[in-house]
Amino acid sequence: MKHLSTAIRVPIEPDDPAIVRDEELCIQCGQCARICGERQSVAGHFSLEKNGDVGICIHCGQCINYCPVNSLHERRDVPKVKAAMNTPGKTVFVQTSPSTRVGIGEACGLPVGSFSEGKLVAALKKLGFKYVFDTTFAADLTIMEEAAELAARLADPKNAVLPMFTSCCPAWVKFVELFYPQRLGNLSTSRSPLLMSGPTLKAFYAGKFGIAPASVFNVAVTPCTAKKFEITRSEFNAAGRKIGDPSIRDFDAIITVRELASWLKEDGIDFASLPDTPYDRLLGSGAGVLFANTGGVMEAALRTAHFLLTGKEAPTEFLNLKPVRGMDDIREAVVEIAGRAIRVCAAHTTANARMLLADFESTAEKYDFIEIMSCKGGCIGGGGQPKCDNMKRDKIIAARMAAIYERDAALPVRCSHNNPEIQELYREFYGRPLSETAEELLHTAYTSRADTLNRK
Ligand code: SF4
Ligand code: SF4
Ligand code: SF4
Numbered sequence: 001m002k003h004l005s006t007a008i009r010v011p012i013e014p015d016d017p018a019i020v021r022d023e024e025l026c027i028q029c030g031q032c033a034r035i036c037g038e039r040q041s042v043a044g045h046f047s048l049e050k051n052g053d054v055g056i057c058i059h060c061g062q063c064i065n066y067c068p069v070n071s072l073h074e075r076r077d078v079p080k081v082k083a084a085m086n087t088p089g090k091t092v093f094v095q096t097s098p099s100t101r102v103g104i105g106e107a108c109g110l111p112v113g114s115f116s117e118g119k120l121v122a123a124l125k126k127l128g129f130k131y132v133f134d135t136t137f138a139a140d141l142t143i144m145e146e147a148a149e150l151a152a153r154l155a156d157p158k159n160a161v162l163p164m165f166t167s168c169c170p171a172w173v174k175f176v177e178l179f180y181p182q183r184l185g186n187l188s189t190s191r192s193p194l195l196m197s198g199p200t201l202k203a204f205y206a207g208k209f210g211i212a213p214a215s216v217f218n219v220a221v222t223p224c225t226a227k228k229f230e231i232t233r234s235e236f237n238a239a240g241r242k243i244g245d246p247s248i249r250d251f252d253a254i255i256t257v258r259e260l261a262s263w264l265k266e267d268g269i270d271f272a273s274l275p276d277t278p279y280d281r282l283l284g285s286g287a288g289v290l291f292a293n294t295g296g297v298m299e300a301a302l303r304t305a306h307f308l309l310t311g312k313e314a315p316t317e318f319l320n321l322k323p324v325r326g327m328d329d330i331r332e333a334v335v336e337i338a339g340r341a342i343r344v345c346a347a348h349t350t351a352n353a354r355m356l357l358a359d360f361e362s363t364a365e366k367y368d369f370i371e372i373m374s375c376k377g378g379c380i381g382g383g384g385q386p387k388c389d390n391m392k393r394d395k396i397i398a399a400r401m402a403a404i405y406e407r408d409a410a411l412p413v414r415c416s417h418n419n420p421e422i423q424e425l426y427r428e429f430y431g432r433p434l435s436e437t438a439e440e441l442l443h444t445a446y447t448s449r450a451d452t453l454n455r456k
Helices: 031-038 062-066 078-085 100-107 117-126 135-155 170-179 181-186 193-208 226-230 238-243 257-266 286-292 296-310 316-320 350-358 360-366 393-410 420-430 436-442
Strands: 019-021 072-074 091-096 131-134 216-222 253-256 330-337 340-348 369-373
Touching: 031 062, 062 072, 078 091, 078 216, 078 253, 078 257, 091 117, 091 135, 091 193, 100 117, 100 216, 100 257, 100 393, 117 131, 131 135, 135 193, 135 286, 135 296, 135 420, 135 436, 170 181, 170 226, 170 350, 193 216, 193 226, 193 238, 193 420, 193 436, 216 257, 238 436, 253 257, 286 296, 286 393, 296 316, 296 330, 296 340, 296 369, 330 350, 340 350, 350 360, 350 369, 420 436
Parallel strands: 091 131, 091 216, 216 253, 340 369
Antiparallel strands: 019 072, 330 340
């Protein structure tokens, strides 16, 4: 057996695309196994004896956050990004996920909860990125497709698979593929924001900017280690398939908030003193920003689902949907749209997800739409965010979340369907949500991985 028992530590495969263990540093303390088992519900739910000694992992990176000696860390992609930036003829697009605008300040020594979007853009420009975009724009795109899909499923309850599950968290998607493949039909087919923006940048915006799609190298700064796995999924070459070169990947590299902070430090960039700088374009709404927080995708989707189902803007309660906010394990709400009561729930951690899935009959009776994020707090507590004192962790996550809600409240556009650049994208390229081109580039399918649990 190459791995130690999962009672001692998590088994990480040498070619894991997201997580690496430095053997020399490991003190076999068991912290990673504890968090992976208790909170992520992965360790303890497979047997190395039965599956041919293969580590099972959803790449959430929570074990990294709890490893006391930094033996566990993300697979570092900064060298790959630097190489692309130095390759003649390559155009590197970088974008930043919703929660990074709070995480990066903390990682660079600012107080917890500092909103640092302008400095983040300035820092990336200083490192040499010419095009800096905002993934909240792509989060709006995800909402357009996901809300349209929800509206379509709700309109046909006899034939549609309900409750619908969100699918923007790649660790959660892999969790379903591994442990509950019979529920794959419940997952929204809408891709995550990054995997919507990747093909859209290569198949549409590159041409608009006068750049050859094959020369584009897409990079994202994320709070998430699972994104490193997600971009390697074989199906994510939609732009390449559309333009006739399937070797072109939708996305090329992911760097975590921690990796970016180290890069800035190495280059001697003083983050705190940087001037606030705006993104180049492709801006997001308040709804897009909410993707950072557990419950945020649900809140954002309901704002647009209301508009799609009634033709009217959502009432003000949808702009501060308190029942799905906060840190409770499972939060529920009932909202009325077009005379129908829609029953929703938001949960964080895959241990809570397992509870919902294990008693699926009762879950299906209670809810129409369920949001799951693998990390506690959602992406704001992701496996690529700055490490913190675990005794203070919940308070720190709450402070980061508050900065995100403040930002949503302060933005002039708070619903994805009202984002003028999203409207322009549909006018010029996609036509409408769930159109043929949208299905081709913005949706996906899932595959059972249950056989990896039992290889012998
Ligand atoms: S938490 Fe870190 S040090 Fe402890 S067993 Fe896991 S990898 Fe080793
Ligand atoms: S990344 Fe997540 S699933 Fe994988 S070993 Fe770590 S805690 Fe477990
Ligand atoms: S909750 Fe967010 S950060 Fe955590 S695995 Fe899912 S997408 Fe990544």
